[in-house]
Amino acid sequence: MVAVTALDDLCEVVAEAPTVIPVGSRTHWEVGGPLTPRPDAVEVTAPDGVVVYDPADLTVTVGAGTTCAELTDVLGAAGQECALDPRDPASTIGGLLATGLSGHRRLGLGPLRDRVLEVRFVTADGRVVKAGGPTVKNVSGFDLPRLLVGSLGTIGVLVQVTLRCQPRAATAEWFSTTADPFAARRALYRPSCIAWDGRTTYVLLEGVAADVDAERNRIGAPAERGAPPTWPDGRHRGRISVRPAAVWGLADPLDATGVRWLAEIGVGTVHVATDDERALARARATAEAAGGWLLREAGARGLDGFGRALPNARLAERIRVAFDPTGKCAPGRLPRDDDDD
Amino acid sequence: MTIDDTRVLLADLESALGPDGARAEPLELALYSRDAGVARGRAAVVCFPRSGDEVAAAVRIAAQHHRPFVTRGSGTGLAGGATPVDDPVVIVTTRLNRVLEVDADERFAWVEPGVLNLDLTREVAHLGLHYAPDPSSQQACTIGGNVATNAGGPHCLASGVTATHVLAIDVVLADGSVARLGGLEPDQAGYDLRGCFVGSEGTMGIATRIAVKLTADPPVVRTLLLDFTSIEDAAATVSGIIAAGIVPAALEMMDAEITRAVEDYVGAGYPRDAAAVLLVEVDGLDGGVAHQVDSVSRVGLEHGARTVRVAADEAERALLWKGRKSAFGAIARIAPDYYLHDAVVPRTKLVDVLRQVYAIAHEQQLTMMNVFHAGDGNLHPLIVFDAREPGVWERVHRAGDEILAACVAAGGVLSGEHGIGLEKREAMPLIFSADDLDAQARLRDAFDPSGRANPQKILPRGSRCGELQRVPEGAWI
Numbered sequence: 001m002v003a004v005t006a007l008d009d010l011c012e013v014v015a016e017a018p019t020v021i022p023v024g025s026r027t028h029w030e031v032g033g034p035l036t037p038r039p040d041a042v043e044v045t046a047p048d049g050v051v052v053y054d055p056a057d058l059t060v061t062v063g064a065g066t067t068c069a070e071l072t073d074v075l076g077a078a079g080q081e082c083a084l085d086p087r088d089p090a091s092t093i094g095g096l097l098a099t100g101l102s103g104h105r106r107l108g109l110g111p112l113r114d115r116v117l118e119v120r121f122v123t124a125d126g127r128v129v130k131a132g133g134p135t136v137k138n139v140s141g142f143d144l145p146r147l148l149v150g151s152l153g154t155i156g157v158l159v160q161v162t163l164r165c166q167p168r169a170a171t172a173e174w175f176s177t178t179a180d181p182f183a184a185r186r187a188l189y190r191p192s193c194i195a196w197d198g199r200t201t202y203v204l205l206e207g208v209a210a211d212v213d214a215e216r217n218r219i220g221a222p223a224e225r226g227a228p229p230t231w232p233d234g235r236h237r238g239r240i241s242v243r244p245a246a247v248w249g250l251a252d253p254l255d256a257t258g259v260r261w262l263a264e265i266g267v268g269t270v271h272v273a274t275d276d277e278r279a280l281a282r283a284r285a286t287a288e289a290a291g292g293w294l295l296r297e298a299g300a301r302g303l304d305g306f307g308r309a310l311p312n313a314r315l316a317e318r319i320r321v322a323f324d325p326t327g328k329c330a331p332g333r334l335p336r337d338d339d340d341d
Numbered sequence: 342m343t344i345d346d347t348r349v350l351l352a353d354l355e356s357a358l359g360p361d362g363a364r365a366e367p368l369e370l371a372l373y374s375r376d377a378g379v380a381r382g383r384a385a386v387v388c389f390p391r392s393g394d395e396v397a398a399a400v401r402i403a404a405q406h407h408r409p410f411v412t413r414g415s416g417t418g419l420a421g422g423a424t425p426v427d428d429p430v431v432i433v434t435t436r437l438n439r440v441l442e443v444d445a446d447e448r449f450a451w452v453e454p455g456v457l458n459l460d461l462t463r464e465v466a467h468l469g470l471h472y473a474p475d476p477s478s479q480q481a482c483t484i485g486g487n488v489a490t491n492a493g494g495p496h497c498l499a500s501g502v503t504a505t506h507v508l509a510i511d512v513v514l515a516d517g518s519v520a521r522l523g524g525l526e527p528d529q530a531g532y533d534l535r536g537c538f539v540g541s542e543g544t545m546g547i548a549t550r551i552a553v554k555l556t557a558d559p560p561v562v563r564t565l566l567l568d569f570t571s572i573e574d575a576a577a578t579v580s581g582i583i584a585a586g587i588v589p590a591a592l593e594m595m596d597a598e599i600t601r602a603v604e605d606y607v608g609a610g611y612p613r614d615a616a617a618v619l620l621v622e623v624d625g626l627d628g629g630v631a632h633q634v635d636s637v638s639r640v641g642l643e644h645g646a647r648t649v650r651v652a653a654d655e656a657e658r659a660l661l662w663k664g665r666k667s668a669f670g671a672i673a674r675i676a677p678d679y680y681l682h683d684a685v686v687p688r689t690k691l692v693d694v695l696r697q698v699y700a701i702a703h704e705q706q707l708t709m710m711n712v713f714h715a716g717d718g719n720l721h722p723l724i725v726f727d728a729r730e731p732g733v734w735e736r737v738h739r740a741g742d743e744i745l746a747a748c749v750a751a752g753g754v755l756s757g758e759h760g761i762g763l764e765k766r767e768a769m770p771l772i773f774s775a776d777d778l779d780a781q782a783r784l785r786d787a788f789d790p791s792g793r794a795n796p797q798k799i800l801p802r803g804s805r806c807g808e809l810q811r812v813p814e815g816a817w818i
Contacts (some may be wrong), residue, residue, distance in 0.1 A: 140769070168586075
């Protein structure tokens, strides 16, 4: 097992390695399916650092190995940000994009995949491919960047990405209230986040101070700035994805499973955590009963990564094989559909 | 392909879609031989399914007859994406025109692909919601066509193009099988197939139902008109606004020629003597809107704006927008033909690229107008001409090639919202290497191994490894 970082070497190593495992900061290492253990696996890491940043373009190009913390610092110096919002700022951009997991401001700012403008990745046979474009608007050719986001390393090794940035809001404040979170959702104009744990509603408002104040009044939240909610933590973690309206009905059943949970209202994401693996399994069953599913994010070795077959398995498998005919890229990360082709 | 073959194909389609479900008369074939672009082709048969099942039946019948198929909405596309190539079955989606479900709480709607863009917004307006992508053709274009081209529009600056507003798509794949891509849950396991499909210009299958995000109407909207005595000042203002940390809801620019044309046409109140005008819209909550109005005005005045006019009421705002959206109607009064380009440059390069674009038009002795989504860096140079003039097409094409080359040299891309289709297929190597194109071909072919879904679009010949480079053009173009 060797680690490679220089781009020049990377293509050669990827081309020759029987098995290639892209590695970032390992902050999302347990997301989804576990890697198939292979003695011949070669771990590779992407270059890091800012490649191009002109604040007046509101775009930034970085090596995929750049950490979110570093990007936040660079953009922050120009009063800008890229709303990636990983749970752990040590995450690399490439690792975060590979998991496709959106941050907590998805309600207001949209999902992670909408930030990505251009990607460069190394294919299984060691070629560098560019896809998308560096401008904020682009329909030139097929949307490979969206294929890469959430592909868990199975299409190729992300080495460089261009992201959309935005000006930082003048004010960003969390408020907590016992108000009905769904009523808050209806009352507020584009809140950045509404989180709810079944008892307390946490609202993140961003904008100019007068607007933040007026919106806060609208839902009757106390004027004191509140603390952000605590995102559930524990040895076993997962994220439920259900239709946004189904979150209401999940509250009691989730409490009954014994997990700690926090839902993003209006989005349909519910973060769950526990120290008891069986509780996470019960949370998955609860999610499935509500028409959703639970992605394993950490721990819970006894649980399947997704708890379900991939949708459109044959089509997905054709795509995977088109890019990686020998199955060398991050094997195991996405369930395979070997029997159905 | 014999006449008898086509007759059997027509009969099969008629038996599946009903007697008025398929046509092969010369008039229909001529009508459907092109979209709003310039490339003309030829359809074998045109059919008009009324349901997803009928779409699947049409695709299967095309397969049985070893024919490709081309999907078409209203035919407002400008890149030849719906131009029939290789004697295909043209599948028209305009009869699939129902809004199936509107959910005001979850803020989405299920629509059929033939629903007109503006009709959806009208249908949900009473709920305080709208469908955000607003191409200039929004009164005529279909949402299915918007999905195919990943359409944009003035308000995509802040709210994003079609891809950011599509949640799920039910599709018929080229083998006649059906699939749901994406979903109403925030995440799906596995690849983002929905994301791959949007913008694929009909080469991956046919959307039969689309779930789109609905957006809350902003509580406050302000529309500003800034006018300038030089186009450079207007372009510098655009860059200045973005650099000042303002992302307006829309930021449109019109040059002197088009401003006069529009004013003569609809009387929107634009200053006829301006070298350029900027139409800027900001929206949101009171405080933020006031701040943005101040900032935009200040940046404009710093860059030499002659006047900054803020629309006083909804009627004035509507009139200002009417001017912008009537631009293409206004042109018909100037010359019988026009060629509309679509390319994107980094916003910091706007001034420089615009200067080059005008120089190219001057050199080719062509009349050029510019009306475009300046805030995105999305240029729409518009060449107006009379096609009866000998040799003019050559100059129009030469100018187009040079404009694209200038945009690419500035770090730009080939299309911001019209797509590649046939029009820019051969320009793809300007921005993509052989390896890049090969990767795109792999994705396209994984969706449609048969290659029968809208063949020959987007990717130039030679995109697949091992394919011959530069096969001569067929006679159909």
